[in-house]
Amino acid sequence: MLTMPTPTILIMTKLVKNTLDAILLLLGVSVVVFSLLYLTPGNALLIQVGVGSDRVLTESYQALFSLNTSPFIQYFEWLQGLLRGDFGVSYVYHAPVFTIVLHALGVTAVIASVAMVIAVSVSLPLGLYLGSNGSQVLRTPLTTAVTLGVAVPQFLWGILLLYLFGNVFSAFVPGLYVPLSSILPMAAAGSGSHNTIPALAYLFAPALALALPAIAILSRYTYNSVRELNAQPFMLALHCRGIGGWQLLRRHTLRNLLVGYTTFSGILLIDLLAGSVLVEYIFNIPGLGNTLVTGIHQRDTLLVQGAVLYVAFLVVVINKITDGLYYILNPKLRRS
Amino acid sequence: MNHNQGTAPFMPLNLALGIIFAGTPLAMGLVSLLYTPFEPNLIIPDAVSAPITATHPLGGDYLGRDTLSRLMTGARITMTMAIMAIATATITAFALSTTAVAARNTTTPSHTAQLTHKTITFITNTLMGIPSLLLALAVVSILGGGIANTTIAITIMLVPGLTRIMQATLIQVYAEDYIKVAKTWGVSNINIALKHALPNATPNIIVAIPIYMSTAILVEAGLSYLGLGVAPPTPSWGIMLNQAIPYINQQPMAAIAPATTIITTILGLNLISDGLNQKLRGKK
Secondary structure, three states: OOOOOOHHHHHHHHHHHHHHHHHHHHHHHHHHHHHHHHOOOOOHHHHHHOOOOOHHHHHHHHHHOOOOOOHHHHHHHHHHHHHOOOOOEOOOOOOEHHHHHHHHHHHHHHHHHHHHHHHHHHHHHHHHHHHOOOOOOOHHHHHHHHHHHHHOOHHHHHHHHHHHHHHHOOOOOOOOOOOHHHHHHHHHHOOOOOOHHHHHHHHHHHHHHHHHHHHHHHHHHHHHHHHHHHOOHHHHHHHHOOOOHHHHHHHHHHHHHHHHHHHHHHHHHHHHHHHHHHHHHHHOOOOHHHHHHHHHHOOOHHHHHHHHHHHHHHHHHHHHHHHHHHHHHOHHHHHO | OOOOOOOOOOOOHHHHHHHHHHHHHHHHHHHHHHOOOOOOOOOOHHHOOOOOOOOOOOOEOOOOOEHHHHHHHHHHHHHHHHHHHHHHHHHHHHHHHHHHHHHHOOOOOOHHHHHHHHHHHHHHHHHHOOOHHHHHHHHHHHHOOOHHHHHHHHHHHHHHHHHHHHHHHHHHHHOOHHHHHHHHOOOOHHHHHHHHHHHHHHHHHHHHHHHHHHHHHHHHHHHHHOOOOOOOOOOOHHHHHHHHHHHOOOOOHHHHHHHHHHHHHHHHHHHHHHHHHHHHHOOO
């Protein structure tokens, strides 16, 4: 007789399968990243050695960065390095790419997570309010604002906020970067006084630029789902049983809503990471995006490869986590 | 379909509004082929940071170029790039997704068909692993900037997403009974794909196109703003923003004009997508 696999075994198989999928995907991405940048005409080496310089010097440089072998060998050497956490040495900065990218990622992660927290904590209540039944005075203006908000991209918000905080309110110096480690003491030292707001503006202006479009998109998603949900027969049945208010919201509306909402916020988090390229450029923040753009401008191939691969890794991880959460939040999937 | 009203309006309100919003820049671009108030790159000494006047309805920028003329030419350039990119990407994605799904659902399954399906899906998934803006950045970093290269970069960026949407739609369509019936009747694989599956998948695909076109416009503006896309002095909207931002205190209009146009276009395209969704799929 066939024995049914226990839920634990099912989850384990799923986990193993997902991990293998992710590894395969990352290998694919690494080939794309490597070949994309292998094709780049000209590189930082040529600039450093000087075009038309001594052949021996050029060759010794090529040997130093092992560029004198076939692309296949170069790819596998690069891949071997990746597995050891060695992304190579940046041609321009003469520092390990891994360290540069990790440092830049920390800067981006702070801004992206602040943006994500703002986006979720505003969009969920806003969407639930706009999606609820009953007539509200604020519905039309808020819905219009959300529709408009979806159309304004992150980098235009960035420019607007830079202008507002920098030139109109004079809250900070545009283009000056203050790291988080200095922002918090500055804010604490000036707590209650005039200095708190400027210090925090350095963190919140870029985060807000990323968060505002996300708020609009997530709110729109939320109110559309809530309206669809409210039209379902089981909601009517619940109303007839006299279930409403907080209980209805927590047990039924939110539980149904969060399945899609989580997937959607995962996609938006990836969007935030990518969008930070432009926002960091506008606010002159030395995050992942700015590192990438500088890398491209200076033809620092290894740095660009490392940065793109890092982001791809994050994308895969975020996608897998969202998938997992989807599985946890949606009992219908577990049963089958 | 519309159950609530006896007669559905010919055109939903948002579709009409969207056509007006997105159509205005398109019309501006078309007019610029025949007429612009000034040469877009002509430097007029009187117009340096000029305020809004009758001669320069949107003022002049920091070099003394007429903002309206640049905005109109920019509309033509940005719109052409976006339309070229979306057209090429849609055709590529059409070919890829149809091949992939038809190969999986062929009446004569073979290893080659399975392999084709798996390869296309794997490539799409791999490219989806790199966020679209970064993919475009990576391609531009190889090819270099300029109008043609940026358009190619945007096209490559659009293909994976479009392919995935089309593939998802086609898979749904292939699960329908009429496809099974067609197979039983011995209709050939190619005819099933082209005559039965594609027409039924079209509404979903058409609804997605305006959204992807807005992405194309945004990425063009973004790349040019970063100095990696279209090269100055060509007046694309991104370039105009890039050049106007440092002088925003002296001449805000030079930045406000392209920014507003970008927002209006994106808003218009979003509304068109919503409207088409209502009209073609009867969604509220």
